[in-house]
Amino acid sequence: MQDILQMKIEEMPGLEFDCSCGRHHSFSVQGISIRKGAIEDLPRMAAPFKDDKILIVFDSNTYRVAGETAVRLLRENGFTKVKELLFDTGSDILIPDERTLGRILQEQDLDCKLMIAVGSGVINDSVKFVTSRTGLPFIIVATAPSMDGYVSDGAPIFSHGYKYSPQAHLTYGLVGDTDILKTAPQDMIQAGFGDVVGKITAIADWDLAVKANGDYRCDTCVRLVEKALEKCFAKAEGLPERDPEALGALMEALTMTGVAMALVNISRPASGAEHMLSHFWEMDYIDRGLNPIHHGIQVGVATVVIARFFEELADILPEGTAALCPPAREIEALLRKGGAPASPKEIGISRTLFHESLIKGWTVRPRYSILQFAKDRERLTALADQLTEEFYG
Ligand SMILES: [Zn+2]
Ligand SMILES: [Zn+2]
Structure with a gap:
């Protein structure tokens, strides 16, 4: 096995090795692309789901900076069953609460096989939580380099106005396009x-x-x-x-x-x-x-x-x-x-x-x-x- 310390982050998905710490480590994320223009890698990352129903989730802001391009790239590359869910909250901020989580769940059709979350905190956490409970893989298209939760299995959400962080699951893939990240506040x-x-x-x-x-x-x-x-x-x-x-x-x-x-x-x-x-x-x-x-x-x-x-x-x-x-x-x-x-x-x-x-x-x-x-x-x-x-x- 190649030394993990010499690997590029893009080479780490799927990694498994016996470590000097005495434990066996494995990393279940299947794809990571962090670079200028990385959104072009989305169709390749999602390729195993090309003929399946995919639900892609964004808000008006993340649709504008990345969602629109993501949908176009998928369609151009032969993905025919892409369903869109847009949270249009106006000037209100989106909260990962019962309402948001429930809405995502309602839009997950029975034949849906993959979700794609376009956003950072709230959209990432919400899609991560729902897919962890429904057993679907999800890909995150990051829109801001704002926290380390893109590759983590926790999902901070709200219940009855109270914030907690139940265990969810790891993403299937992560797209971090620097041309998109630079539009972040x-x-x-x-x-x-x-x-x-x-x-x-x-x-x-x-x-x-x-x-x-x-x-x-x-x-x-x-x-x-x-x-x-x-x-x-x-x-x-x-x-x-x-x-x-x-x-x-x-x-x-x-x-x-x-x-x-x-x-x-x-x-x-x-x-x-x-x-x-x-x-x-x-x-x-x-x-x-x-x-x-x-x-x-x-x-x-x-x-x-x-x-x-x-x-x-x-x-x-x-x-x-x-x-x-x-x-x-x-x-x-x-x-x-x-x-x-x-x-x-x-x-x-x-x-x-x-x-x-x-x-x-x-x-x-x-x-x-x-x-x-x-x-x-x-x-x-x-x-x-x-x-x-x-x-x-
Ligand atoms: Zn170790
Ligand atoms: Zn932190």
């Missing part, structure tokens, strides 16, 4: 970048959990993510100008994190204490009936904060762990280079919420992290006070 690009920056502390946190808590780790997956991060960070200054190469590297880093998660079947490669802070903030916003700030924007900001934990606790961290996390001010500079916000105050997190999240963030999920480490070593309260003063003055 700047805040969605910032969010994707923030989510990628978050992998820095996620990986340091994973190392801590291995050394201080005896958790499992796969070094191959860590290297996969690190390589994608290096490439993305090297091109970060092109993001504010929507440079196609920078957007491609961002999309690849988001996707590679998904690949790594799928290989080890846990979200460790993608999410550590920085995600706990962001989830804590998000839950507070939802509790108060407010629209939360983009996930990745919160994550990017939280990464700077968690990096301060690694700095302040360096004296008691296991050997080698502190070195995995760069100084907080470097992470802040990196976020700025990519045009993303870098402080909790700047994105409107209140001082009270910030302090509370540092103290209680470890309760968000049962997972060992630097927050738990600080709590167990009785350093959490003092650190929370110190950092709140530092970030809010």
